[in-house]
Amino acid sequence: xxxxxxxxxxxxxxxxxxxxxxxxxxxxxxxxxxxxxxxxxxxxxxxxxxxxxxxxxxxxxxxxxxxxxxxxxxxxxxxxxxxxxxxxxxxxxxxxxxxxxxxxxxxxxxxxxxxxxxxxxxxxxxxxxxxxxxxxxxxxxxxxxxxxxxxxxxxxxxxxxxxxxxxxxxxxxxxxxxxxxxxxxxxxxxxxxxxxxxxxxxxxxxxxxxxxxxxxxxxxxxxxxxxxxxxxxxxxxxxxxxxxxxxxxxxxxxxxxxxxxxxxxxxxxxxxxxxxxxxxxxxxxxxxxxxxxxxxxxxxxxxxxxxxxxxxxxxxxxxxxxxxxxxxxxxxxxxxxxxxxxxxxxxxxxxxxxxxxxxxxxxxxxxxxxxxxxxxxxxxxxxxxxxxxxxxxxxxxxxxxxxx
Amino acid sequence: xxxxxxxxxxxxxxxxxxxxxxxxxxxxxxxxxxxxxxxxxxxxxxxxxxxxxxxxxxxxxxxxxxxxxxxxxxxxxxxxxxxxxxxxxxxxxxxxxxxxxxxxxxxxxxxxxxxxxxxxxxxxxxxxxxxxxxxxxxxxxxxxxxxxxxxxxxxxxxxxxxxxxxxxxxxxxxxxxxxxxxxxxxxxxxxxxxxxxxxxxxxxxxxxxxxxxxxxxxxxxxxxxxxxxxxxxxxxxxxxxxxxxxxxxxxxxxxxxxxxxxxxxxxxxxxxxxxxxxxxxxxxxxxxxxxxxxxxxxxxxxxxxxxxxxxxxxxxxxxxxxxxxxxxxxxxxxxxxxxxxxxxxxxxxxxxxxxxxxxxxxxxxxxxxxxxxxxxxxxxxxxxxxxxxxxxxxxxxxxxxxxx
Numbered sequence: 171x172x173x174x175x176x177x178x179x180x181x182x183x184x185x186x187x188x189x190x191x192x193x194x195x196x197x198x199x200x201x202x203x204x205x206x207x208x209x210x211x212x213x214x215x216x217x218x219x220x221x222x223x224x225x226x227x228x229x230x231x232x233x234x235x236x237x238x239x240x241x242x243x244x245x246x247x248x249x250x251x252x253x254x255x256x257x258x259x260x261x262x263x264x265x266x267x268x269x270x271x272x273x274x275x276x277x278x279x280x281x282x283x284x285x286x287x288x289x290x291x292x293x294x295x296x297x298x299x300x301x302x303x304x305x306x307x308x309x310x311x312x313x314x315x316x317x318x319x320x321x322x323x324x325x326x327x328x329x330x331x332x333x334x335x336x337x338x339x340x341x342x343x344x345x346x347x348x349x350x351x352x353x354x355x356x357x358x359x360x361x362x363x364x365x366x367x368x369x370x371x372x373x374x375x376x377x378x379x380x381x382x383x384x385x386x387x388x389x390x391x392x393x394x395x396x397x398x399x400x401x402x403x404x405x406x407x408x409x410x411x412x413x414x415x416x417x418x419x420x421x422x423x424x425x426x427x428x429x430x431x432x433x434x435x436x437x438x439x440x441x442x443x444x445x446x447x448x449x450x451x452x453x454x455x456x457x458x459x460x461x462x463x464x465x466x467x468x469x470x471x472x473x474x475x476x477x478x479x480x481x482x483x484x485x486x487x488x489x490x491x492x493x494x495x496x497x498x499x500x501x502x503x504x505x506x507x508x509x510x511x512x513x514x515x516x517x518x519x520x521x522x523x524x525x526x527x528x529x530x531x532x533x534x535x536x537x538x539x540x541x542x543x544x545x546x547x548x549x550x551x552x553x554x555x556x557x558x559x560x561x562x563x564x565x566x567x568x569x570x571x572x573x574x
Numbered sequence: 575x576x577x578x579x580x581x582x583x584x585x586x587x588x589x590x591x592x593x594x595x596x597x598x599x600x601x602x603x604x605x606x607x608x609x610x611x612x613x614x615x616x617x618x619x620x621x622x623x624x625x626x627x628x629x630x631x632x633x634x635x636x637x638x639x640x641x642x643x644x645x646x647x648x649x650x651x652x653x654x655x656x657x658x659x660x661x662x663x664x665x666x667x668x669x670x671x672x673x674x675x676x677x678x679x680x681x682x683x684x685x686x687x688x689x690x691x692x693x694x695x696x697x698x699x700x701x702x703x704x705x706x707x708x709x710x711x712x713x714x715x716x717x718x719x720x721x722x723x724x725x726x727x728x729x730x731x732x733x734x735x736x737x738x739x740x741x742x743x744x745x746x747x748x749x750x751x752x753x754x755x756x757x758x759x760x761x762x763x764x765x766x767x768x769x770x771x772x773x774x775x776x777x778x779x780x781x782x783x784x785x786x787x788x789x790x791x792x793x794x795x796x797x798x799x800x801x802x803x804x805x806x807x808x809x810x811x812x813x814x815x816x817x818x819x820x821x822x823x824x825x826x827x828x829x830x831x832x833x834x835x836x837x838x839x840x841x842x843x844x845x846x847x848x849x850x851x852x853x854x855x856x857x858x859x860x861x862x863x864x865x866x867x868x869x870x871x872x873x874x875x876x877x878x879x880x881x882x883x884x885x886x887x888x889x890x891x892x893x894x895x896x897x898x899x900x901x902x903x904x905x906x907x908x909x910x911x912x913x914x915x916x917x918x919x920x921x922x923x924x925x926x927x928x929x930x931x932x933x934x935x936x937x938x939x940x941x942x943x944x945x946x947x948x949x950x951x952x953x954x955x956x957x958x959x960x961x962x963x964x965x966x967x968x969x970x971x972x973x974x975x976x977x978x
Contacts (some may be wrong), residue, residue, distance in 0.1 A: 187627065187630035187631070190631075191631075220650065223591065223650070223654055224653075224654065224657060226591035227591070227594075227595075227654065227657035227658045227660070227661050228657065228660070228661050231657040231660070232657060232660050233655040235654075235657050235660075235667075235668055236653070236657075238649060238652070238653040238656075238668050238670075239650055239653035239654065239657075241647070241649075242646040242649045242650050245642060245643070245645075245646045246624065246627070246646050247644055248642070249628075249639040249640070249642040249643035250627055250628065250639075250643065251635065252639040252642075253628060253631035253632065253635040253636060253639050253640075253643075254631045255634050256632070256635070256639075257631050257632050263638065264639055264642050267643075268672055268717070269717050269718075308950070313673050314673075315670075316917065341593075387617060474973065486856075519785070538975040543874075
């Protein structure tokens with residue numbers, strides 16, 4: 171029994187004592203045919219409870235202390251799951267990031283994993299113990315606690331799967347797989363049995379919410395097969411496959427969308443070489459992820475530069491951009507905080523023209539106003555008003571016959 | 575400013591966001607004239623919440639996991655207090671036991687401190703940072719988290735004060751000092767300005783509850799002056815002095831009492847050499863603190879061996895003693911779970927006879943039935959029925975005129 175499976179359980183899967191007991195049963199069953207390593211998130215609600223406590227000491231608490239605070243949630247759920255496993259006669263031990271030397275960058279709240287020491291984990295497996303590892307967190311070189319950002323437990327799981335050369339990483343959540351789009355918006359949405367890494371990368375980045383984008387990147391880089399499945403009901407979930415999908419499988423695999431986006435337009439900025447870097451560099455330095463970027467054609471040496479960010483980065487983005495006002499000498503800063511993104515994703519798009527026009531036609535017929543467009547090889551992203559999201563997703567799902 | 579003060583704040587002092595903000599003000603004020611090191615307990619209620627979670631996975635969860643679980647409470651309060659200090663412009667950083675290498679024995683839930691690495695703490699002080707250290711916990715040589723038992727944060731504070739050669743260790747709590755007895759039982763109880771270490775040792779051991787006995791032992795050993803005071807109201811508290819108190823100061827300093835005790839009697843045990851060790855050795859190995867011990871005069875080579883333990887050790891004590899049944903060959907095991915202890919404490923007792931008889935007279939006049947008696951140089955402990963505690967304490971307080 172040398173095959174290793176990593177199982178990651180999210181917050182809703184561990185939301186109550188009863189849920190933790192159910193998860194223990196899933197782990198027990200898997201441990202009968204594989205060496206199981208478990209990665210856990212905090213019990214649902216716990217991270218928000220801790221964030222609320224932090225916010226009572228100002229809107230911008232020290233990131234070092236914030237990470238030290240919110241990383242306690244996973245420590246709680248890891249210890250509880252170990253106890254639940256003991257209760258059903260499975261040997262298990264909880265491990266913190268510090269205990270397995272999960273080293274990260276110093277970038278608090280958005281740290282990136284640098285290395286994992288697999289020795290303690292392997293020692294546990296060798297002794298027939300299920301190691302339960304706190305997701306979402308790491309430590310810096312000097313031993314300070316860091317966190318990986320929301321959803322970071324997925325990344326922890328995939329990183330450990332890569333380090334331990336696991337056969338597969340199973341991401342347990344409260345949905346039973348990846349759908350063509352959100353079934354709460356489009357009831358006809360269909361579960362996909364497989365999805366390619368590339369498609370998943372685009373889906374996750376665009377808010378499929380089932381798995382974190384960085385986790386998929388990691389999985390892609392280290393060739394770890396990842397499966398997304400439900401801890402609430404049986405089923406095989408959706409396998410994020412390493413192989414290219416059959417091209418005949420359809421042009422568009424799914425539709426992702428994301429609300430709570432913001433659009434910043436620097437109006438009348440000088441169109442000189444390096445201007446994009448002058449804007450995006452400081453944002454990147456501040457750990458702000460810029461998403462869609464559009465630069466208009468230059469008129470009289472001036473241009474409009476527009477980008478979107480997640481609403482949670484509103485304060486820091488506005489601060490950074492206002493500091494750039496003097497050096498960039500733009501005319502106006504326009505901020506639109508009520509926008510959303512809708513994306514068509516599919517490896518089949520590559521070789522087919524006409525996807526974009528078909529999408530724009532569907533949106534136009536449903537009177538959805540398009541604010542921005544950005545395309546890649548396997549994705550078309552359309553920025554629209556927040557209020558039009560449901561209409562847009564339904565129209566596109568229907569137009570590309572994803573329910574068939 | 576090279577003088578160091580350690581300030582320890584208990585759970586009620588940190589019970590809410592508002593209380594944490596008040597504590598931050600106390601720390602700020604102290605930090606203006608001394609190098610302050612802070613040690614924190616978990617927010618009140620938090621440890622019980624975590625214990626309740628653990629209990630849903632059986633009555634006897636793995637001690638390793640139990641410690642990993644409940645040690646998260648202090649991590650939360652340490653980070654929050656750091657944030658509260660930042661808010662009022664005090665530089666501060668939280669440190670976990672692991673981060674300052676607070677090494678302990680492997681005895682989960684009742685670990686003892688072995689050593690503390692003062693370097694990280696000193697580095698923080700040198701940078702003008704207030705280090706906030708998680709109380710109650712440590713790590714083993716192999717990096718597992720341990721806890722020191724209830725009230726262990728006091729021990730952490732004194733250990734750090736000793737290591738850092740602090741001028742004083744201030745234990746902030748919800749009472750304004752040490753009283754002649756519990757004011758809730760005897761309203762005339764008086765606050766003591768000073769109490770000797772020896773008296774305090776006896777008081778704490780007998781349930782004065784204000785400070786943990788091991789902390790006083792540590793303070794005694796390393797000659798750290800300790801002050802007990804309130805974080806809720808101003809005042810100088812009670813100083814636990816290193817010097818002998820003036821003998822004229824009274825014969826009895828205070829009356830301590832402790833409910834929730836249990837009495838075990840091994841009836842008809844063979845009175846052979848080593849019998850006490852044969853009984854107490856296994857209890858000590860199981861980390862059970864045996865308190866009052868009485869062995870009766872031997873009759874026909876058989877004797878009765880009686881001891882008391884805290885009710886929280888009931889399950890483990892009964893288990894240990896039942897295992898001894900065969901080897902010790904006693905006739906009966908009698909367990910009385912409704913007893914309490916009342917102790918008269920005072921260094922002045924040493925040179926004065928008649929204290930005991932005066933005490934017994936007062937109890938007799940108030941119809942308190944005495945079950946066991948145990949005396950030391952500066953203490954007389956009387957085991958009585960649980961229901962008589964209040965009557966007994968009032969009678970003794972009055973008889974020794976402690977309200978004067």
